[in-house]
Amino acid sequence: MPEIPEVTAFGAYVKNHCLKKVITLVQSTAPQLIKNINLAAFKQILVGDQFESVSRLGKYLVIDLKKSKKKLVMHFGLTGFLTYLHNHENVRYSCVNFIFNDHSELHYNSVRKFGKLWLIDSIDEIKELKNLGTDPLKFSEKQFLALIADNKPKNIKVFLMDQTIIAGIGNEYSDEILFQAGIDPRRTINDLSVAQKKRLFKMMGSVLNYAIKLRMHNLDKIPSGGFFSQVDKDTFKTSYLQAHRHSDGKCPHNKNHELARIKINGRTSYFCPIDQR
Numbered sequence: 078m079p080e081i082p083e084v085t086a087f088g089a090y091v092k093n094h095c096l097k098k099v100i101t102l103v104q105s106t107a108p109q110l111i112k113n114i115n116l117a118a119f120k121q122i123l124v125g126d127q128f129e130s131v132s133r134l135g136k137y138l139v140i141d142l143k144k145s146k147k148k149l150v151m152h153f154g155l156t157g158f159l160t161y162l163h164n165h166e167n168v169r170y171s172c173v174n175f176i177f178n179d180h181s182e183l184h185y186n187s188v189r190k191f192g193k194l195w196l197i198d199s200i201d202e203i204k205e206l207k208n209l210g211t212d213p214l215k216f217s218e219k220q221f222l223a224l225i226a227d228n229k230p231k232n233i234k235v236f237l238m239d240q241t242i243i244a245g246i247g248n249e250y251s252d253e254i255l256f257q258a259g260i261d262p263r264r265t266i267n268d269l270s271v272a273q274k275k276r277l278f279k280m281m282g283s284v285l286n287y288a289i290k291l292r293m294h295n296l297d298k299i300p301s302g303g304f305f306s307q308v309d310k311d312t313f314k315t316s317y318l319q320a321h322r323h324s325d326g327k328c329p330h331n332k333n334h335e336l337a338r339i340k341i342n343g344r345t346s347y348f349c350p351i352d353q354r
């Protein structure tokens with residue numbers, strides 16, 4: 078699922094290719110993904126307008142429009158991604174296609190069609206955006222420790238993935254952060270030592286910043302399935318859990334450690350029962 082690193086990369090991708098171009102046509106084969114407006118009105122507002130600037134809020138990409146002053150908001154669900162093309166080509170999972178005056182195109186794709194798009198005046202119009210927690214890259218250690226103290230009875234992985242507390246971390250990066258911090262994802266916050274909480278804070282920053290750097294470096298090589306293939310996961314450094322998230326996965330620290338796979342809050346979680354305590 079696109080989390081902070083992937084959505085940051087999608088934002089840079091749009092910024093590099095699509096700003097200031099006039100939209101001449103919008104096509105959609107999956108209008109059900111557009112949430113607050115019908116396709117005809119969506120097209121009417123966008124055609125003739127331009128993408129002015131791009132920002133990220135949690136896992137949401139927010140594109141400000143120049144003429145209408147509206148915001149085009151994208152959420153990528155489990156399998157959403159963007160593809161920019163200089164000329165028209167058929168794109169396998171394309172759901173919404175924005176065509177610009179230089180004939181280039183931006184496709185919003187979703188393999189499982191679980192993404193969402195909105196066209197709004199203010200972010201308050203989207204409940205999930207209005208209730209979004211703090212961006213984990215903007216925390217000080219002190220703020221993080223205060224927040225974690227406020228959520229003592231919670232499971233630690235549920236805490237990391239709760240978008241109303243921390244915005245932008247999902248299933249895969251919460252597993253990675255806990256793996257790097259050596260914390261068992263089944264633990265509740267109450268049971269963690271101060272040293273573990275501080276280590277968690279440190280690893281949250283280092284995992285996300287490393288992954289952002291990696292994604293930004295590969296910006297123009299966004300694979301045709303987004304960032305979800307095994308090949309793509311293999312680009313992470315070998316001490317990372319990412320490439321080992323499969324049924325017979327071994328711990329990156331020691332190949333004699335079998336990774337455990339359990340469901341937490343309905344999400345399949347991977348961890349090393351020996352290294353994570």
Ligand SMILES: [Zn+2]
Nearest residue numbers: 328334349352
């Ligand atoms: Zn291990």
